[in-house]
Each structure stands twice: as structure tokens, then as C-alpha cells.
Amino acid sequence: MPEYAILVYPSANRVYTDSSPALLRAELAVFGAALSSPLGEIGEDRIGGVSYVTFGSEAPLTATDLALLSNLSSLYALFERGDGALKPVTIEPAAAFDSDLLTIQKYPGKTNELFTKLLFNVTLLAGAKPVFGEPLYVLDPLCGRGTTLNQAMMYGCHAYGLDVDGKDFDAYEMFIKTWLRTKRVKHTAESGQVRRNKVRLGRRLDLEFGLTKEQYKAGDTRKITYFNADTLTTDELLRAKSVDLIITDAPYGVQHGSHRDAGLARSPHDLLAAAVPVWSRVLRPGGALGISWNTNVCPRADLVDILKRAGLEVREGGAYEEFSHRVDQAIVRDLVVASKPS
Numbered sequence: 315m316p317e318y319a320i321l322v323y324p325s326a327n328r329v330y331t332d333s334s335p336a337l338l339r340a341e342l343a344v345f346g347a348a349l350s351s352p353l354g355e356i357g358e359d360r361i362g363g364v365s366y367v368t369f370g371s372e373a374p375l376t377a378t379d380l381a382l383l384s385n386l387s388s389l390y391a392l393f394e395r396g397d398g399a400l401k402p403v404t405i406e407p408a409a410a411f412d413s414d415l416l417t418i419q420k421y422p423g424k425t426n427e428l429f430t431k432l433l434f435n436v437t438l439l440a441g442a443k444p445v446f447g448e449p450l451y452v453l454d455p456l457c458g459r460g461t462t463l464n465q466a467m468m469y470g471c472h473a474y475g476l477d478v479d480g481k482d483f484d485a486y487e488m489f490i491k492t493w494l495r496t497k498r499v500k501h502t503a504e505s506g507q508v509r510r511n512k513v514r515l516g517r518r519l520d521l522e523f524g525l526t527k528e529q530y531k532a533g534d535t536r537k538i539t540y541f542n543a544d545t546l547t548t549d550e551l552l553r554a555k556s557v558d559l560i561i562t563d564a565p566y567g568v569q570h571g572s573h574r575d576a577g578l579a580r581s582p583h584d585l586l587a588a589a590v591p592v593w594s595r596v597l598r599p600g601g602a603l604g605i606s607w608n609t610n611v612c613p614r615a616d617l618v619d620i621l622k623r624a625g626l627e628v629r630e631g632g633a634y635e636e637f638s639h640r641v642d643q644a645i646v647r648d649l650v651v652a653s654k655p656s
Contacts, residue, residue, distance in 0.1 A: 315354055315370045315371065315372060316370065316371050316373070316374045316375070316394065317354075317368065317369070317370045317371075317394070317395040317396070318368065318369055318370070318371065318375070318392060318393065318394055318395060318403070319359065319361065319366040319367070319368050319392075319393045319394075319395050319400060320338065320342075320366060320367040320368070320369075320386070320388075320389050320390075320391070320392055320393075321364070321366055321389075321390045321391040321392075321393070322334050322335055322338060322365065322366070322367060322388050322389075322390060323387075323388040323389060323390040323428060324390070325388075325426065325428055329640065329641065329642070330426045330428065330429065330641075333639035333640070334388045334428070335358050335365060335367055335388075336636070336639065337387075337388065337429075337432060337637060337639060338367050338386065338387070338388045338389070339356045339357070339358070339367055339636070340633040340636040340637050341386060341387060341388075341432050341435060341436060341633075341637075342356055342367065342369060342383075342386060343356055343632065343633035343636075344435075344436050344439055344633050344634070345382060345383060345386065345435075345439065347439070348382060348439055348444055349371070349375070349379045349382065349383075350373070350376050350378065350379055351371050351372040351373040351375075351379075352371075352372050353369050353370065353371055353372075354369060354370025354371060354372070355369070355370060356368070356369045357369070361400065366393075368395070375403075380392075380403065380404075380405065380406070381406060381408075381446075382446065383405070384405040384406050384407040384408070385407050385408055385431075385435060385446050386435070387428050387429070387431040387432035387435060388428055388432070389405065389407075391405070392405050408446040408447035408468075408469055408470065409468050409469075410447075410467065410468055410469070410470045410525045411467060411468055411497070411499070411525075412497065413468075414493075415464050415467060415468060415493060416430075416431075416461065416464050416465065416468065418489070418493070419459060419460075419461070419489055421459065421485075423458075424458075424459070424461065425458075425461050425563045425606075427461055427464075427465070429606070429647075430461045430462055430465050430563070431465055432637075432649075433561055433563070433604050433606050433649055434452075434462065434465050434466075434469070434559075434561050434604070436604060436634075436637075436649065436651055437559050437560075437561050437602050437603065437604030437651055438450075438559060438602070440602040440604070440629055440651045440652075440653050441558060441559055441600065441601055441602035441653060442558075442598075442599075442600030442601065442602075442653075442656065443558060443600075446469060447469060447470050448470070448471075449470055449471060449472060449536060450469075450471045450472070450558040450559060451471070451472045451473075451474070451556060451557045451558050451559075452466040452471045452472065452473045452474070452557065452558065452559045452560075452561060453473070453474045453475070453476075453548070453552070453557040453559070453560045453561070453593070453596065453597075454473070454474070454475045454476075454560075454561055454562050455475075455476045455545045455548050455560065455562055455589065455593050456476070456477060456545055456562045456563065456564060456565065457475030457476060457477050457482075457486075457540065457562070458477055458479070458482050458563075459482050459485050459486050459489070460475060460486040460489070460490065460540065461563075462475070462561050462562065462563070463475045463486075463538055463540065464490075466538070467523075467536070467538065470525055470536060471536065471559075472536050472537050472538070473537075473538045473539075474538075474539050474540075474541070474551075474552060474557065475538070475539070475540040475541065476540075476541045476543055476544075476545050476547075476548060476551070477540075477541075477542065477545075478516075478542070478543065478544050478545065479542075480517075480542055483517060483519070483540060483542035486519070486540060487505065487519050487540070490503075490521065490538075491503055494521075494523060499523050499524070500523065500524045500527050500530035500531075501521060501522060501523035501524070501530075502520075502521070502522045502523075503519070503520070503521050504519075504520045505517065505518070505519050505520075506518055506520075508541060508542075508543055508551065510547075510550050510551075515541075515543045515544070515547050515550065515551070516541055516542045516543030516544070516547075517541070517542040517543075518539060518540065518541050518542070518543075519538075519539070519540040519542075520537070520538075520539050521537065521538040521539075522535050522536070522537050523535060523536055523538075524536075545585075545589050545592070545593075546588060546589060546592055548589075548592050548593055548595075548596055549592050549593075549595040549596055552596045553596065554595050554596060555595075555596065555597065555598045555599065556596055556598070557596050557597055557598065557601065558597075558598055558601045558602075559601060559602055559603075559604070560593050560596075560597055560601070560602075560603040560604070561603075561604045562604075562605055562606075563605075563606045563607075564582055564585070564586060564605055564606065564607040564608075564612075565582045565585060565607075565608075566582070566607070566608040566611070566641075566644075566645050566647075567582070567608070567611065567644070581611070582607060582608065582611045582612050583611065583612040583616060583617075586605070586607070586612065586617060586620055587620050590603075590620050590621060590624045590626075591623075591624045594624045594625060594626060594654065597654045598654065599654055599655060599656045600653070600654065600656040601653065601654050602651060602652065602653045602654070603621070603626060603651070603652050603653070603654070604649060604650070604651045604652075605617065605649065605650055606647055606648065606649040607647070607648065607649075607650075608641075608644075608645045608646065608647060609638065609646045609647070609648050610644060610645065610646055614635075614648060614650065617650055618630070618650060621650065621652045622652075625654070625655070626652035626653065626654055627652055627653050627654075627655060628650060628651070628652040629650075629651045629652065629653070634650075634651060637649045
């Protein structure tokens with residue numbers, strides 16, 4: 315049985331670095347279901363004083379397998395083990411742009427970009443189109459300053475985002491316009507108001523860009539639309555069954571919410587209970603939804619119940635329940651993935 319070792323990507327966040335090997339093992343187990351041959355035992359080993367995530371495969375990894383595994387969120391380098399040596403294996407992640415698209419932004423409360431990629435990956439693999447680099451339509455209905463939108467750009471996807479916080483909208487608009495200009499990415503950018511039935515719902519930012527200059531000239535472009543609007547208006551702003559993936563990091567406490575109806579919804583549980591059915595309406599049959607959240611404010615069983623009552627099929631058991639990890643003293647983060655029946 316061929317054996318492999320993964321050098322874990324170092325994170326600037328010490329707490330996330332400590333959690334990375336366990337999260338990578340769970341992520342790798344989810345990836346395993348999409349590989350050509352079953353994986354053997356997934357574990358950890360110290361080689362030359364450095365920690366690696368290790369795994370075996372019933373057959374050598376194919377080119378298709380390697381293309382898939384190259385996108386593991388915390389994979390820094392991949393090696394084949396044999397005769398007491400590590401042989402480097404070439405990886406080719408699906409990355410349309412430079413990594414600084416994800417790493418430049420620094421602000422309090424930013425979701426670690428490696429975790430955002432992990433959540434994106436696990437959700438993508440639960441959908442009907444588990445292929446990296448395809449122009450899928452992605453929605454983050456609580457997008458903040460756009461880490462998920464930027465990861466969608468990296469994977470060559472179209473993306474929609476919603477957030478009620480005007481400061482986050484302004485910060486993302488300033489960042490992404492500056493980044494696109496600095497990187498000389500061919501694009502257009504337009505800002506304006508959003509109205510439905512003569513009622514102002516908020517603001518919008520529309521971006522259209524090419525992954526290369528040649529693709530832009532040929533009209534092969536990707537689009538990002540960010541709505542500075544209430545997440546409970548998602549089904550008013552987007553067509554029913556129009557997105558392939560919904561990926562979001564839910565509020566950890568009282569700093570986010572929805573302004574619709576009875577004022578600011580300060581309970582993440584109440585917000586998700588109201589929002590998940592709305593989000594589900596814009597998800598295509600066969601599409602997938604992934605949510606990360608603070609288990610200290612909403613037990614896993616409660617969120618699973620919310621998803622099931624919205625008609626979604628939750629992935630349960632095994633690796634899907636091995637992603638819980640501590641962020642700080644008040645936050646224990648977990649993720650849950652569900653799909654919409656075809």
C-alpha cells in the first residue's frame with residue numbers, strides 16, 4: 315500500500331496552527347470519498363522533528379486524485395514515503411490568483427482564510443458538482459469583508475455576498491477594487507442602490523473580471539455581486555434555485571444579525587432559524603450548504619434540526635463530526651454540511 319505524508323501549512327494564528335493537523339485529517343477523510351482508491355488509516359507522525367499528517371492508499375494516487383488533493387486547505391507539501399525517505403509529489407492547486415487575495419486583509423474577527431477554504435472544500439464535495447476550478451455560483455449570505463467571496467475568486471467561481479453592515483461593505487469595496495487594479499486584473503466595477511417594488515433594500519457592488527487578459531477579451535468572465543442588505547432578503551435579491559453552493563461563517567455572538575421584523579436578531583440561533591429556509595430557496599437541487607458557527611451559542615443538534623426542517627439532508631457521522639475546535643475562550647467552532655435533494 316503506497317504511503318504519503320502531508321506537511322501542514324503554517325498559520326500565523328497559533329491556536330489555529332494547533333488545530334490544523336486534526337482539521338486536516340477530517341478534511342482528508344471527506345476528500346477520500348471522491349478519490350479513485352480508498353484511503354488507508356489517516357494519522358500523524360513526526361519525521362525529522364516535524365509533524366506530518368500521514369495516510370495510505372490502496373493504489374497509487376492518480377493524476378485526478380492529486381489534482382483533487384492539491385486543494386486541501388492546510389496542505390503545504392505532499393510526499394510519498396518509502397525506504398525511510400520522503401519523495402516530493404508535485405501538487406497543482408486550483409488557484410486563479412495570487413494567495414495575497416486571501417491574506418492581505420487583517421482585521422479583528424476575520425475568519426482564518428485556511429478555515430474558510432476548508433469549509434468551502436467540504437461544502438463543494440457535498441454538492442452535485444464536486445469539481446474544483448469550475449465556474450460554480452457561490453453565495454455567502456453573511457459575508458462580512460468577503461473572505462468567502464475571495465476564495466470563490468481563487469477557485470474561478472461566480473459569487474454573491476450579503477451583509478447588513480455598511481462598514482464591511484465599504485471595506486470590501488475599497489479592498490477588492492484596489493487589489494484588482496494593483497494586480498492589473500481586467501475588470502469592471504459598478505456600485506448602486508438596490509430597490510424592489512420601490513423599496514430601498516440597500517446597496518450593491520457588481521464586479522466582472524477575467525481570470526486572464528485573454529479570457530476577459532473573449533468574454534469568458536466571472537462575476538461577484540455584494541449586496542449591503544439584510545440576509546433575510548436573499549430570496550428577493552436572487553432567483554430561486556440559482557446558486558450551487560451556500561458557504562457562510564455564522565455570527566459567533568451579538569455583533570451581527572438581521573434588522574428585519576422585530577429589530578436586530580441578537581441570537582445566532584434565532585437568526586439561523588429564520589435565515590436557513592430563505593437561503594434554501596435560492597439553492598439549486600443537488601446544491602450544498604455549509605455553515606460554521608460557535609457551538610457555545612447554538613448546540614449542534616439545534617442547527618441540524620433547523621437544516622432538516624428546511625428540507626436539507628445533513629451529512630452526519632464520521633469525519634463530518636470531527637471539525638470542532640477552539641478559537642478562543644468564548645468560541646468553540648464547528649461546521650455542518652447539508653445538501654438539497656435533487
